Amino acid sequence: MSADLVIFNANVRTLNSNQPEAQAIAIIENKIVKVGSSQQVQQLVGEKTKVINLDGKTVIPGLIDTHIHVADFGRCLMWLELKNAKSIVELQNMLKERGQNMQRGQWIIGQGWNENRLKRLPTTADLDEAVPDNPVILYREAAMICVANSKAQELAGITEQIPVSLGGSMDKDPKTGKPTGIFRDTATNLIWQAVPEPSQEELLKNAALACQKISKAGLTSVHWIVLSENELPIIQKLYEQKRLPFRVNVIVPFELLGKMGNFEPFDPLELRFSGVTVNVDGYLDSKEAALFEPYSDDQQNSGKTLCSEDMLSDSIGKMVAVGLQPCIVAMGDRAVDLALTVIEKSPKCVRFRIEQAAVLNEGLVQRIKQQQVIVSVQPKVISTEFSVWSAVERLGLKRAKWLHPLKTLIIAGVKVVGGSDCPMEPLNPLLGIQEVVLRQVFPEQRLSVEEALKMYTSYAAFSSSEEAIKGSIEEGKLADLTVLSNDITEEALDKIKDIKVEHVVVNGVLLY
Numbered sequence: 234m235s236a237d238l239v240i241f242n243a244n245v246r247t248l249n250s251n252q253p254e255a256q257a258i259a260i261i262e263n264k265i266v267k268v269g270s271s272q273q274v275q276q277l278v279g280e281k282t283k284v285i286n287l288d289g290k291t292v293i294p295g296l297i298d299t300h301i302h303v304a305d306f307g308r309c310l311m312w313l314e315l316k317n318a319k320s321i322v323e324l325q326n327m328l329k330e331r332g333q334n335m336q337r338g339q340w341i342i343g344q345g346w347n348e349n350r351l352k353r354l355p356t357t358a359d360l361d362e363a364v365p366d367n368p369v370i371l372y373r374e375a376a377m378i379c380v381a382n383s384k385a386q387e388l389a390g391i392t393e394q395i396p397v398s399l400g401g402s403m404d405k406d407p408k409t410g411k412p413t414g415i416f417r418d419t420a421t422n423l424i425w426q427a428v429p430e431p432s433q434e435e436l437l438k439n440a441a442l443a444c445q446k447i448s449k450a451g452l453t454s455v456h457w458i459v460l461s462e463n464e465l466p467i468i469q470k471l472y473e474q475k476r477l478p479f480r481v482n483v484i485v486p487f488e489l490l491g492k493m494g495n496f497e498p499f500d501p502l503e504l505r506f507s508g509v510t511v512n513v514d515g516y517l518d519s520k521e522a523a524l525f526e527p528y529s530d531d532q533q534n535s536g537k538t539l540c541s542e543d544m545l546s547d548s549i550g551k552m553v554a555v556g557l558q559p560c561i562v563a564m565g566d567r568a569v570d571l572a573l574t575v576i577e578k579s580p581k582c583v584r585f586r587i588e589q590a591a592v593l594n595e596g597l598v599q600r601i602k603q604q605q606v607i608v609s610v611q612p613k614v615i616s617t618e619f620s621v622w623s624a625v626e627r628l629g630l631k632r633a634k635w636l637h638p639l640k641t642l643i644i645a646g647v648k649v650v651g652g653s654d655c656p657m658e659p660l661n662p663l664l665g666i667q668e669v670v671l672r673q674v675f676p677e678q679r680l681s682v683e684e685a686l687k688m689y690t691s692y693a694a695f696s697s698s699e700e701a702i703k704g705s706i707e708e709g710k711l712a713d714l715t716v717l718s719n720d721i722t723e724e725a726l727d728k729i730k731d732i733k734v735e736h737v738v739v740n741g742v743l744l745y
Contacts, residue, residue: 235279236261238712238741241271243287244720247706248294248683248691258292260712263502263741268708285743290735291720293686294705295453295713296662297693299609300588300652303447303457304464307439308431309656310446313343316374319350324371325363332364340385340428343371354404355380357414370424375621377518380414381424389427397423401519418519433466440467441476448478448744450660451734453713454693454703456652458510459485462492472504478737478744480713482697484508484560487548502711503740507697508558510588511548512539514568517591518622522564523571524592529629536565546575553583558697560609562588566597566635573600581605584698586650591618592628593635593642602645607696610637610688611654612668619674639669640678650696651688662689666721667729682722682729712741 241257247268257274259267267274278284313331318324324346331341341364348354360369360382368385372378381389393412397403401420404413416424431439447455457468465485471477483506485493493506514536515521520528523536540548549559563572569590576585577600586607593601601608615637618624625633642649651665666685672678680688694704703711716736724732737744 234261234277236266236274236277236282238283238285238738238743239274239278240285240287240292240714240716240738241274242289243716244289244291245706246291246293246686246720246722248687249705249707252707255706258706258712258714260738260741263712265706265708265710265712268706283743285736287716287735291717292706293715293717293721294690295703295737295739296451296689296715297454297456297650297704298447298452298652298655298660298662298689299456299650299693299696300458300611301447301455301655301660302460302657303443303455304436304440304467305460306446306656306660307436307441307443309344310442311342311439313341313371314345315343315371316345316347318346321351321353321355321359324351324355325359328360328363328369332367335367337366339367341367341369342428343369345374346371346380347374354413354415357382357386357412360414368427370428372421375617377418377421379416379421379424381416382414385424385427386412386414389424391423395423419521430463433463436463436467437470440464440471444471444476444478447660448737448739449734451662451715451717451737452479453715453737453739454480454482456482456484456507456697459483459489462489465489465492468504472499477504479739480504480703482507484510484558487511487552490551490555490557502702506557508560508586509552510560510562511545511552513545513561513563513572514538514565517564517618517624517627520627522591523567524565524628524632525567525570526632528627529632530627536567538568538571542571542575545571546578549575549579553580556583558583558586560586560588564589564591566592566594566632569593569597569601573597573604573606576604576606584696586696591637592632593638598638598641598645598647601642601647607648607650607692608642609650609652609696610639611652611658612665613658614654616668616673617658625674634675636675638675638678639672639680643680643684648692648695649688650693651685661730663721663732664730665689667726670729671726682726686721712738714738 236259238260245255257271259277369382401418404415514523523538561572563569590608669680691704694700718733
């Protein structure tokens with residue numbers, strides 16, 4: 234029987250320990266049927282076989298992003314991009330140009346500014362001068378910081394006396410005491426809550442565009458982290474309209490557990506409802522992650538847990554009862570301890586996963602290993618916590634050494650999986666790999682390229698109990714492949730993020 238698609242003259246990195254390298258791959262329908270030399274695979278070429286000569290380019294298993302907010306990414310693609318603004322004047326000119334193409338009163342949302350490039354922080358007055366008749370909110374390129382104009386603050390009900398939740402702040406002019414327009418951490422929500430929800434048509438259009446971008450980044454599967462109920466019909470429509478160019482594992486918040494009945498008729502190889510998130514604590518950057526000891530720079534604050542042991546146990550019990558994977562969001566060591574305490578008492582009929590598991594210690598690592606818990610991280614977030622949040626200063630040196638100890642976890646035998654947290658961080662999975670192999674702070678926690686690649690392939694497939702069908706290039710597995718311009722295992726480590734995605738094969742179909 235001849236193959237439908239044959240890839241030959243390639244540098245195939247299979248991630249299959251029994252056959253680490255090959256030259257060619259043959260595919261029939263959606264399955265890999267042969268992995269071997271170009272000569273061996275040539276025997277499966279027939280009159281109707283599509284043949285691709287890669288001229289030595291590298292083939293790896295299809296990349297998997299285990300934590301991505303697709304709908305939010307779609308919305309952000311419509312935002313004003315500000316990374317190229319090198320001064321306040323340039324930022325104002327970009328705003329003026331966008332405002333000319335929008336109706337009076339329509340929100341302008343942007344992202345990517347940095348005060349170092351602009352030479353100072355932007356202010357309400359800067360934005361008002363550029364666009365006085367449209368509400369404006371512009372997000373910094375990293376960390377939870379935004380600037381808003383007067384119109385946006387008016388619609389959000391912002392006053393000098395408005396209370397700010399724990400972990401947030403509003404910058405004020407040291408001379409006048411009036412807000413400057415800069416909102417930090419949880420205070421950014423004060424403005425965002427006033428932004429109207431887009432229509433279903435807008436959401437669908439934006440999500441479809443996001444899907445194209447995601448596919449071109451080399452991803453063949455994603456774990457779509459749902460944030461709101463209005464995303465569910467969007468996912469359904471994208472599937473029905475055949476606009477999902479990758480496989481999707483849908484992960485919803487616990488509050489939506491009862492809303493997933495419509496996913497039953499879908500092809501589980503292409504779209505499946507696989508997990509549920511539940512939050513145990515808040516984030517480090519807002520100092521709401523639950524710690525055993527206070528923050529080093531805030532001795533009155535140890536963070537807080539968002540649920541009791543009984544509440545978490547009840548939630549997880551409901552997930553396990555219907556065969557869904559609990560994805561427990563736990564940042565601080567006290568939160569991870571609580572999550573593990575519940576996991577240790579729960580039936581092991583599903584694989585448990587902890588999102589972040591940021592602040593650990595030796596005892597927690599051993600318990601994670603014993604319970605075979607999967608740890609899900611977003612590598613770019615890790616570097617942001619050290620470079621922007623100043624983790625060493627806020628946690629202290631001793632605890633900071635245990636912040637995302639990926640090498641320690643890998644050595645212990647823990648499956649660590651990688652995601653982007655896009656749009657909060659960049660989409661590029663190759664950037665995520667580069668981040669963990671070139672870790673700047675506590676470099677003893679750096680991973681090898683192969684270990685990092687497994688975070689986005691074989692370990693990622695294992696995390697969703699799909700290791701039998703994807704995650705490596707083996708005969709009998711699904712034909713999901715990513716073709717790279719350069720050999721990721723040989724490339725200079727600081728150039729990995731710049732490797733180009735040449736082709737993507739999903740379900741045996743060449744997409745790009």
